[in-house]
Amino acid sequence: MDVTNRYIARVLEKIADYSEILGENAFKVRSYRRAAQTIESLDVPIAELLDRGEAIPGIGKGIGAVVREILEHGESPLLKALEEKVPKALIRLLAVPGIGPKTVGKLIRELDIDSEAKLEQAIQAQKIRALPGFGAKIERRIAEALRAAHDPNARRPLADMAPIAREICRTIARLPGVDRCEIAGSIRRVSERPKDVDLVVATRQAKTVAEAVREVAGTGHVTAFGPDKVSFTFEALWPIPVDVRFVAPEQYGSALLHFTGSRAHNIFLRQRAKMLGLKLNEYGLSHGDGRLETFADEAALYARLGLPYVSPELRDDAEIFAPARVRLLDGLISSEDIRGDLHMHTRSSDGGNTIEEMARAAYARGYRYIAVTDHSASLKVAGGLSVERLKAQVEEVRRIETRLSEEWGAMFYIFAGTEVDILPDGTLDYPDEVLAALDFVVASVHTSFRQSRETMTARLLSAVRHPYVDLIAHPTGRLIGRREAYAVDMEAVIEAAARYDKVLELNASPYRLDLNVDHLRLAAQAGVKIAISTDAHNVSELEQMHLGVQYARKALIPRSMVQNAMDPEALIAYLSRNRGKIRPR
Numbered sequence: 001m002d003v004t005n006r007y008i009a010r011v012l013e014k015i016a017d018y019s020e021i022l023g024e025n026a027f028k029v030r031s032y033r034r035a036a037q038t039i040e041s042l043d044v045p046i047a048e049l050l051d052r053g054e055a056i057p058g059i060g061k062g063i064g065a066v067v068r069e070i071l072e073h074g075e076s077p078l079l080k081a082l083e084e085k086v087p088k089a090l091i092r093l094l095a096v097p098g099i100g101p102k103t104v105g106k107l108i109r110e111l112d113i114d115s116e117a118k119l120e121q122a123i124q125a126q127k128i129r130a131l132p133g134f135g136a137k138i139e140r141r142i143a144e145a146l147r148a149a150h151d152p153n154a155r156r157p158l159a160d161m162a163p164i165a166r167e168i169c170r171t172i173a174r175l176p177g178v179d180r181c182e183i184a185g186s187i188r189r190v191s192e193r194p195k196d197v198d199l200v201v202a203t204r205q206a207k208t209v210a211e212a213v214r215e216v217a218g219t220g221h222v223t224a225f226g227p228d229k230v231s232f233t234f235e236a237l238w239p240i241p242v243d244v245r246f247v248a249p250e251q252y253g254s255a256l257l258h259f260t261g262s263r264a265h266n267i268f269l270r271q272r273a274k275m276l277g278l279k280l281n282e283y284g285l286s287h288g289d290g291r292l293e294t295f296a297d298e299a300a301l302y303a304r305l306g307l308p309y310v311s312p313e314l315r316d317d318a319e320i321f322a323p324a325r326v327r328l329l330d331g332l333i334s335s336e337d338i339r340g341d342l343h344m345h346t347r348s349s350d351g352g353n354t355i356e357e358m359a360r361a362a363y364a365r366g367y368r369y370i371a372v373t374d375h376s377a378s379l380k381v382a383g384g385l386s387v388e389r390l391k392a393q394v395e396e397v398r399r400i401e402t403r404l405s406e407e408w409g410a411m412f413y414i415f416a417g418t419e420v421d422i423l424p425d426g427t428l429d430y431p432d433e434v435l436a437a438l439d440f441v442v443a444s445v446h447t448s449f450r451q452s453r454e455t456m457t458a459r460l461l462s463a464v465r466h467p468y469v470d471l472i473a474h475p476t477g478r479l480i481g482r483r484e485a486y487a488v489d490m491e492a493v494i495e496a497a498a499r500y501d502k503v504l505e506l507n508a509s510p511y512r513l514d515l516n517v518d519h520l521r522l523a524a525q526a527g528v529k530i531a532i533s534t535d536a537h538n539v540s541e542l543e544q545m546h547l548g549v550q551y552a553r554k555a556l557i558p559r560s561m562v563q564n565a566m567d568p569e570a571l572i573a574y575l576s577r578n579r580g581k582i583r584p585r
Helices: 006-019 026-040 048-050 061-073 077-085 088-095 102-113 116-124 136-149 156-171 206-217 251-260 263-275 300-303 354-366 388-408 432-436 453-465 488-497 517-525 539-554 568-579
Strands: 179-185 197-203 222-225 228-236 239-247 279-281 285-286 368-370 413-421 440-446 504-507 530-533
Touching: 006 061, 006 077, 006 088, 006 102, 006 368, 048 061, 048 102, 061 077, 088 102, 088 116, 102 116, 102 453, 116 136, 116 300, 156 179, 156 197, 156 206, 156 239, 156 517, 179 251, 197 206, 197 251, 206 222, 206 228, 206 239, 228 568, 239 251, 251 263, 251 285, 251 300, 251 354, 263 279, 263 432, 285 300, 354 388, 354 539, 388 413, 388 432, 453 488, 453 517, 488 504, 504 539, 517 530, 517 539
Parallel strands: 197 239, 368 413, 413 440, 504 530
Antiparallel strands: 179 197, 222 228, 228 239, 279 285
8 A cells, every 4th residue: 555645644534534523532533634634745755754753743752653563564553443433334435425424423422323224214304404504405415325335337526536546557557467557437437426547557467466355345345256257346335346357468559548438439449440450449459460560658559449549537538539629639738838826725714725726736746927816815614814914925925036046046926815705785895006016816615505506696797807816716616516506697797707808717626617618618719718726735746637627628729718827927817807916016
């Protein structure tokens, strides 16, 4: 197992969740959550810091010992002990929208639910809806979660599935005899809700590697076994089906292409091969004389079929081969086009790193600018900044920008901004004179999600029309698998954004991916600029930009429509349109 900072942080978060479910000391719960956030935001492996004896804020002797156990054994005895006290059926409820550890704890303590059977009985007797703070809607979601837990075809959020796939693939890649392992299937195509994990392994020792994979999976979880395939169930919050395919290295390209899919895409490729007098399968191209033509990479196979290379996120169907769409391929946004990140949080609100740490991490990625957009005053749960604290932060941003630019010998722009709340009545959380003094204003909804469609639409339109708002963030408020999008007329919002020259966000968090593909395409058709933003709360989350770019490509967004593909000079000109020239200072 690859014991990364992120993996350790997830273990500590689970310890916090289970401790909260069991009603343990609130200080302990908070300590583990803070420690998880700190570890995930570190620039270097925590193992190195511990080995050097360096003090890490929020990591005392107790949590430090837990971290060392995870590093040494890949697991935590404390977490295992807590897991034994919480019924698995209730742990699964943590993934249900509107259900958190406190809520699960209530089910245990107030209804004495300690098994799946008792949970089902409570649902049938409608006892859950009678609890304060629950209601019929939550009860229905719990019932749906129970059904999904036993559905082998149930789909889970990409944010949950992709890390599991990466973890399994890294483990297999380290096995003796494995040349390569890569994720295929719907996860590789950046589907929002994959149903399983598909892996392709290149090896010349398929039988030996298959035996090793079976051992890693645990024989009790293996559902199919052979020299070219091992299928098993990975136990997470839900059982997740995993298929591992083994091919020779020279067949790797055709196998990866085949098992990435989609079915419609593969059918088109097979028909194309047939036109050339060939037969395509996962092993390569078969000739009439029985000869097999193999391909070590996908691009060579596409080229052999006389087709342009199509990246995985574009393979959901065969429409990408239509001439009008083929012409778009070269102009689509790519990760290399990104010049900066315009939505992030620091320790000033609910982030895990300082302004300077975020700036250095962005510079290391080759960016030329960032916008610091901490939360506004009314969002107290996220440490929103008062007007006075915001003004102090602006001055701090100016100082850090000057110092870092001098250090690096090139101008690195740090735009002083905010993620200002759009309040329930459509007004903004800061007065106009405060917003006018900022470089960049992100506006978003964080409260009152259940307003009517008309009210929510009017609320967003009010922000779009505001002269000092530059970007509407996560415009539909969805959290995939956790919270449905609020009711809003996105066509009206997109039309207004075009009219008022405002930018809409593609939030690259794997739980959000908001705007969705359909809305992104509508925005592009309307000529609305898109900002691909990470909404990063620590330096590691800046990595989410790549996912955001893949998702934008899925929607066929060209680089010319992406605001943070602009050079800083063009961006500054845009930001100066309503508030006066923001440069030079």
